[in-house]
Amino acid sequence: MYNFEMTRPSTIADAVKALKEEDAQALGGGQTLIPTLKQRLAMPSILVSLTAIGEMQGVCMSDAGEVCVGGATTHATVAREATAYPGLAAMAARIGDPAVRNRGTIGGSLANNDPSACYPAAALASGASIITNSREIAADDYFQGMFTTALEEGEVVTEVRFPVPEKSHYEKFVQPASRFALVGVMVAKYADGVRVAVTGASESGVFRWTEAEAALSANFTADALGDLSLDGDGMIADLHGSGAYRAHLVKVMTGRALKAAI
Amino acid sequence: MPKDNTQTDGGIGASTLRREDIRFLTGEGMYTDDIQLQGQTHAVFARSDVANGVIKSIDTSVAAAMPGVLAVFTGADFAEVGGNPAGWLINSRDGEPMKEPKRPVLAHGKVRHVGDAYAAVIAETRAQAMDAVAAIEADIQELPAVINMADAVKGGSLVHDEIETNVCFDWGWIEDNRAATDAAIKAAPHVTTLELVNNRLVPNAMEPRASTADYNKGTGEYTLYTTSQNPHLTRLLISAFVLGIPENKLRVIAPDVGGGFGSKIYHYGEEALVLAASKKLKRPVRWTASRSESFLTDAHGRDHVTKIELACEKDGTFIAFRTETMANVGAYLSNFSTVTPTFLHGTLMAGNYTVPNVYVNVKAVFTNTAPVDAYRGAGRPEATYSIERVIDMTARELGMDPVELRRMNFVKPDQYPYASAAGLEYDSGNYDRQMDKLEAMIDRDGFEARRIESAKNGKLRGLGLNAYIEACGIAPSNLVGILGARVGLYDAATVRVNATGSLAVMVGAHSHGQGHETAFPQIVADMLGIDPESIEIVHGDTAKIPFGMGTYGSRSLAVCGSAMVRATEKIIVKAKKIAAHMLEASDADIELVDGQFTVAGTDKSVSFGEVALKAYIPHQYPIEDIEPGLEETAFYDPANFTYPSGAYACEVEVDPETGKVTIEKFAAADDFGNIINPMIVTGQVHGGIGQGIGQALIEQTSYDSDGQLLSASYMDYAMPRADDMPFYQVNHDDGTPCTHNPLGVKGCGEAGAIGSPPTVVNAVIDALQRGGKNITHIDMPLTPSRVWDAMNAKGV
Numbered sequence A: 001m002y003n004f005e006m007t008r009p010s011t012i013a014d015a016v017k018a019l020k021e022e023d024a025q026a027l028g029g030g031q032t033l034i035p036t037l038k039q040r041l042a043m044p045s046i047l048v049s050l051t052a053i054g055e056m057q058g059v060c061m062s063d064a065g066e067v068c069v070g071g072a073t074t075h076a077t078v079a080r081e082a083t084a085y086p087g088l089a090a091m092a093a094r095i096g097d098p099a100v101r102n103r104g105t106i107g108g109s110l111a112n113n114d115p116s117a118c119y120p121a122a123a124l125a126s127g128a129s130i131i132t133n134s135r136e137i138a139a140d141d142y143f144q145g146m147f148t149t150a151l152e153e154g155e156v157v158t159e160v161r162f163p164v165p166e167k168s169h170y171e172k173f174v175q176p177a178s179r180f181a182l183v184g185v186m187v188a189k190y191a192d193g194v195r196v197a198v199t200g201a202s203e204s205g206v207f208r209w210t211e212a213e214a215a216l217s218a219n220f221t222a223d224a225l226g227d228l229s230l231d232g233d234g235m236i237a238d239l240h241g242s243g244a245y246r247a248h249l250v251k252v253m254t255g256r257a258l259k260a261a262i
Numbered sequence B: 001m002p003k004d005n006t007q008t009d010g011g012i013g014a015s016t017l018r019r020e021d022i023r024f025l026t027g028e029g030m031y032t033d034d035i036q037l038q039g040q041t042h043a044v045f046a047r048s049d050v051a052n053g054v055i056k057s058i059d060t061s062v063a064a065a066m067p068g069v070l071a072v073f074t075g076a077d078f079a080e081v082g083g084n085p086a087g088w089l090i091n092s093r094d095g096e097p098m099k100e101p102k103r104p105v106l107a108h109g110k111v112r113h114v115g116d117a118y119a120a121v122i123a124e125t126r127a128q129a130m131d132a133v134a135a136i137e138a139d140i141q142e143l144p145a146v147i148n149m150a151d152a153v154k155g156g157s158l159v160h161d162e163i164e165t166n167v168c169f170d171w172g173w174i175e176d177n178r179a180a181t182d183a184a185i186k187a188a189p190h191v192t193t194l195e196l197v198n199n200r201l202v203p204n205a206m207e208p209r210a211s212t213a214d215y216n217k218g219t220g221e222y223t224l225y226t227t228s229q230n231p232h233l234t235r236l237l238i239s240a241f242v243l244g245i246p247e248n249k250l251r252v253i254a255p256d257v258g259g260g261f262g263s264k265i266y267h268y269g270e271e272a273l274v275l276a277a278s279k280k281l282k283r284p285v286r287w288t289a290s291r292s293e294s295f296l297t298d299a300h301g302r303d304h305v306t307k308i309e310l311a312c313e314k315d316g317t318f319i320a321f322r323t324e325t326m327a328n329v330g331a332y333l334s335n336f337s338t339v340t341p342t343f344l345h346g347t348l349m350a351g352n353y354t355v356p357n358v359y360v361n362v363k364a365v366f367t368n369t370a371p372v373d374a375y376r377g378a379g380r381p382e383a384t385y386s387i388e389r390v391i392d393m394t395a396r397e398l399g400m401d402p403v404e405l406r407r408m409n410f411v412k413p414d415q416y417p418y419a420s421a422a423g424l425e426y427d428s429g430n431y432d433r434q435m436d437k438l439e440a441m442i443d444r445d446g447f448e449a450r451r452i453e454s455a456k457n458g459k460l461r462g463l464g465l466n467a468y469i470e471a472c473g474i475a476p477s478n479l480v481g482i483l484g485a486r487v488g489l490y491d492a493a494t495v496r497v498n499a500t501g502s503l504a505v506m507v508g509a510h511s512h513g514q515g516h517e518t519a520f521p522q523i524v525a526d527m528l529g530i531d532p533e534s535i536e537i538v539h540g541d542t543a544k545i546p547f548g549m550g551t552y553g554s555r556s557l558a559v560c561g562s563a564m565v566r567a568t569e570k571i572i573v574k575a576k577k578i579a580a581h582m583l584e585a586s587d588a589d590i591e592l593v594d595g596q597f598t599v600a601g602t603d604k605s606v607s608f609g610e611v612a613l614k615a616y617i618p619h620q621y622p623i624e625d626i627e628p629g630l631e632e633t634a635f636y637d638p639a640n641f642t643y644p645s646g647a648y649a650c651e652v653e654v655d656p657e658t659g660k661v662t663i664e665k666f667a668a669a670d671d672f673g674n675i676i677n678p679m680i681v682t683g684q685v686h687g688g689i690g691q692g693i694g695q696a697l698i699e700q701t702s703y704d705s706d707g708q709l710l711s712a713s714y715m716d717y718a719m720p721r722a723d724d725m726p727f728y729q730v731n732h733d734d735g736t737p738c739t740h741n742p743l744g745v746k747g748c749g750e751a752g753a754i755g756s757p758p759t760v761v762n763a764v765i766d767a768l769q770r771g772g773k774n775i776t777h778i779d780m781p782l783t784p785s786r787v788w789d790a791m792n793a794k795g796v
Ligand SMILES: Cc1cc2nc3c(=O)[nH]c(=O)nc-3n(C[C@H](O)[C@H](O)[C@H](O)COP(=O)(O)OP(=O)(O)OC[C@H]3O[C@@H](n4cnc5c(N)ncnc54)[C@H](O)[C@@H]3O)c2cc1C
Pocket: A025, A026, A027, A028, A029, A030, A031, A032, A033, A034, A050, A071, A072, A075, A094, A095, A096, A097, A100, A103, A104, A105, A106, A107, A108, A109, A111, A112, A116, A117, A118, A119, A155, A156, A157, A158, A178, A179, A180, A181
């Protein structure tokens, strides 16, 4: 770790101001950033902790019936309080271990956009809106490949709004070491169609499996996937599995998510 | 001598709770990194990020001038001191001694693996030292790395240019049996051949390695606090081989140590560096490994590539085992890297069986990877895995029941002492009895019903059963000396009775998770008939304990415990003399029962405490005949190895859609001879099996072709967690006592890790076979992707 300053503002406005300083960086739960700092892979001048900002905390319902999660809300809080969206709560309950869930935040997870993280799949499958200090970004526009998002320098995820599906389930096949998703699939059924988002698998990060969406929108039953399949090309290949294996798992996990959702 | 295993008075056989846990579990342990010394400074190492390279130049001038920097060392500073030696000389089949390239304190001339330290900075703070390390300018010309053993043996790029080969030795065991074994296999009606990999493991002790050196310029004495399993051995290596510090001026303290599993047996360069730096600066110098340094530089385990053949008659009678193994030793010879794949592996290659022919060939191979050395089980897991996998395969080929095939070849109880074809003399055992117990524990008869139930849920269920035998308490010194050991393998204990009747027992064994502080007093208390709470175990400090060889190879109880028994016997002899004087009787008439010395057949007695007091306040004392004091030391050099054995069973479910294996049941029937503390033994078995399951299913150490460690953190290196493990059924009752040590004990520290990997793999293969898949072998770890790949390979 290199030396850095630290500030803990209590409003979004102060946080945004603090982040304008050169080499300032937002700090959510620190579950990704602190290990990075320990390995001296980042050298921020000042860390702007978002955890004391009351307006970024907690879970509530919007007038439009969306589940709204404050950008600095921990996974444990979502697991406990997002009861209106059980698929989301159950997803949050399986992130990492208790220590990670009690520190890690939704804003940090979405800002980081780890290709194996769970939240991106939930946000994308829900067609969530990512609210920042300056704008609202649709999930479909937000995720732009591994560790890449639409966020600008210094932009803060203040809230995430999830339309609540009729039925949903997140199915995660864990990588044996990290227990992140080797492949994770979120299936969410809305009145106007089914969305299927896949994490862990693709070299381009979280993605929607549109063929599956079409099939399930037409027929939301356990065998609706039929002989749909994905290609291993463009899938992540590493010591935990080949591209072909991941492509296969996407199908299996989608089928299981579907079964659980029904 | 031990009484039955159910005694509950705190002596032998009692499941006394571990007294050391109070401090471990309440954060009161004192580990090396907890020791803070006045004026301490911090060492940080510059480590190679290439696997093979020539050091063209190292410019430390900028680093040396940075804030807080006190000294910078490079390999050149240690060019004149000795190398860290291999503890065992192995001769090749042709009689040539093994190749022993120097292992320097810091790499000099060449770096040989990622993580190889070539410089070190000492500074006032750790952060300053890290900054200065980043400012060292090393011009290292990268060379092609030698990673794969099959490539390494062909030559080409060399790890050590001066030895002109990457093969350290080419060993045959027993070379005189080679021709007979070859002929027997050639003539055999049935031969099963299996090629397998015993996967490389990272030890991952919870506490990373740490060393703090404190040179006292007033006395010229060095104190080294270090994470060691054997402080005397570390002192000996540093004194006699590396730095030449006289033994009387070097005190090595291994305080609480948070796990070792073998990786802390060895002397490492960091220990020498902090000692030399402390001498130069006249200030304490400390270093604690980061977890990343642990992954890159702790001696790894296993890493064998093996071809094993089992020849047998048509009815399954074993004729011969023949093994060809390449054993990775990594970039340098760690202290026991040469004995582990040879005498701790080849001598076990007859297993529990009456096979007449055994021949083992082992080539030890240098590669540009971290050194490989003994890791929980050390050689015996490799032997057991090869034998017990090939037997399962043979059973399948012959259409025989795998348990029946084993039983018909077991050494039988009336055959002991049994001279195995691999050169050992097994003293005791009863493999059929363990197998009987095991089949009942796992409810083998109920397996088919459970399998059908699993199938209903879309899962393939399989059952694996196997036996194992291992060898603990490596000895005797005379024999190992002939075989190439450069150390003795006895141990020592001093029993000091205090004036008020409490005891301090100073032992050469070192406890770093084993529970010696609880189990050892149970023995002495039993012998003296006193309360175990009045006995303190002292270990881990060369200034306090007799010269012992530390803890590894499940030797502590069998070897050091035996020394403790001998010392306590001497105490009893002397105490009886004192008691006889006090009671005005003859020594021969004195009996020690429940802590009272009594004149046989009378009610005249004195207590142990009264005798102790008399020894230290020798008024009215026969000073001409008996020295004052009550303190005795004994060294014990065993007559033979001990031979724990057992039978393990595992039931798994395989998810055919994902390849994921889950362990549904695991049963272990072990024979550890007599048991001192059954609860501690159960814990050791649980931990060992946990490590075995980790090796079998998830632990994967992977280097890429450039020698970068791909699994260099917990993001990619999977350690078994609680939910990866089943509830174990463990039984170690009715052991056959060891016949040659006074406690009749065999050792239990490694058994779980030795017996379990083949059990798990046998179970998975069984599940796949029963599921209609023509799969005969998958290399460990059986991760979901590997199992799925195997199931989806062509022709399966
Ligand atoms: C052992 C372990 C296991 C894990 N397992 C899983 C898992 O199974 N599934 C999973 O999905 N995740 C997992 N994680 C990740 C974890 O859940 C966190 O979501 C993740 O680390 C980031 O969240 P954070 O709040 O800790 O962010 P930080 O580490 O504080 O920050 C991460 C990045 O996001 C930026 N940032 C933080 N908050 C905001 C914000 N509100 N607006 C804009 N930028 C922001 C930071 O500047 C930084 O660049 C695991 C982590 C660990 C350590």
